[in-house]
Every structure is written in structure tokens, then in C-alpha cells.
Amino acid sequence: MILAYSFRVQLRPRILQAIQTKVSRRPAKAKDWALPNTQRAQRWASSSNSREDYRYFLPVQTRWTDNDQYAHMNNVHYISLFDTAINTYMIRESGLLDHTAITKGGGRPVGFCVESLARYHRPVAFPEVLDVGVRVGKIGSSSVIWECAVFGEGGVGDAAATGHFVHVFVDPKTNKKVALDDDMKRALEKLQVQVL
Template sequence: MPHSTSAPTYSVRSPFGTRWNDNDQYGHVNNTVYYEAMDTAINTWMMANGGLDPQGSAIALCASSSCDFAASASFPEPLEVGIGIERLGTSSITWALGILRAGEDEPIATGRFVHVFVDADTRRPTPIPAAIRAAVEEQLVTAAR
């Protein structure tokens, strides 16, 4: 199969306003800020679209995360977090993420988060809540096809 050089597409894009203190000693947004932005975008999306209640009976814990950096950005540059799905399991979601310059399609960083849904009390895996699964299937999986 030939390698595609086209930029990934993200079904959902969330604004990510850089802040004064996001720049590090090297004058660009520090790598940890990208992780914060991706985690915030995912959880905000699940709360708004799937009814995630961070104090509810089923919560999403990050089991794994990674980020590859292709270019840098600096405050006050407006960025966006692109949200997609790599894998939708029974009790886990692997998110495909991109940090993008506002209005552009080529990510300056690509990330991956694996969320495992667990019972808030026992911390044992539990199925993805039905409303979150439905929102993911409708807005992210179907839209990517």
C-alpha cells in the first residue's frame, strides 16, 4: 500500500488558546502543554456530547499517552486540538489527536491517548457508558468514514 502524505482529518476541532506562561525557555509552547490541551479537549468533548460526569460512577482514566512533534508554536498563536478515534473497544477508547494551527489541516503535533473506563469506586474496568459510546460512534467514527 502506498504511503499517504496527506494530513489526517479530524471530525472535531476544539480551540486551544495558548497562554503567556505556555512558552518555555526555548521560546515555544512546552511539550507538556500539548498533553494538557489534548486531555482537556477530550474530556470537554465527552462531557458536552456524551454526558461524562467526572464525579459519576464510571470514569475515564488515562492508561497510555504519546505525542510526536513536527513543528513548534509560540504564544500568542491560536491553536486547535483535532479529535478522532483510532480504536473503540468495550471499555477503552484510543483517541487520535492533532495539534493544529487554527484553520490549517497539517498537524504540528500528533498525539494518542488511551482512556480506560473504570468503576469510580472499585477502579475495575467497566463498559464505556452508552451515551459516550453513542456520541463517539455518531460524531467521530461515522464522520471519519
């Protein structure tokens, strides 16, 4: 207990100094530092939010429990919608994921989510039926960047939310990453879209 207390006392000034240094380096405008300064973020920010830019759609009925105290769907549900649409495509449409074989310790490689992001453009709420659009932004040697969008009821207008999901494919027995085989690449290429 004394060791833990001593460590906390010594560490606290360093943490405060690091926080103060970081805050003082921020640009004056909040919007400038809110977005990560990465190529992917810049690419995604400039991509289209229109329905025509997505290749696969999954209709999803919102639930009463999706709404929060502000009378719209809470932010935590959007990543779940992206995940559901991606995995539905992988299981039903492409054969990329054999979820029954995974539980038995075999089957094709599985995609582990290593990154997810959602951006909110306008609210949606129960009882809307949403369309979750999915496209593939980039195919790597063992990974894929899925790009997703949530469209409001009727599928008209721009996306209510956009985001991405990065999967790294691994062997289900060892959890070690594996290269995508040709069948997997072909299934992913069906959804690939180049957005300038």
C-alpha cells in the first residue's frame, strides 16, 4: 500500500505537466483539434455521404430502447448497426464468415475489429426503419476497411451517420493474422468503391 501511494504522489505532477503541455499546444479553434490528423480521417471527411456510393444495404428497424433522453437514437447504437450490416454481408451474401464453424473451432479466417469510428450528421429515432449502407474502402493483405452509413427512413437524403470499421483477418484457432485468399478478395471487391 505504501508503494502504491508513493508511486501516485510521484506520478501526479508528471501527469499534470503532460496534460498542461498538451492543452497549451492545441490550436485556438476547437474544430481544428477535434479531428485526428491522419490520412484516413482526411480521406473519410472528404468522402460522399450519398446513398449511391454504397453497394450493400441492410434495413434495420429501430427499437424503443435505442432512443435516449433526448428523443433520438443514442450514439452507442451506430457502431452496432455498422457491425451488424458488415457481418450480415459476410455471412449471408459473401460466405466470408462461417459463424457455425467458428464455434466448433474451425472455418475460414475471422475479422477482428481493430478500429471503429462513427460521425453523426443528424438524428434518427424510433420507430424509423433505417438503411445501413456498406462499402469497402481499402483491401489490404490481411485487412479491410469497411465504410458505412446510416440512412433515415425511405433512404432519401444524405446519411444521418457515417463511419468506418477496420477488420484484420485471423486464423480462428491461433488468433494470428492471415493473408486474404483470392475468394475473400473477390467477395470484398464486390463492395469496393473509389471515392475521390
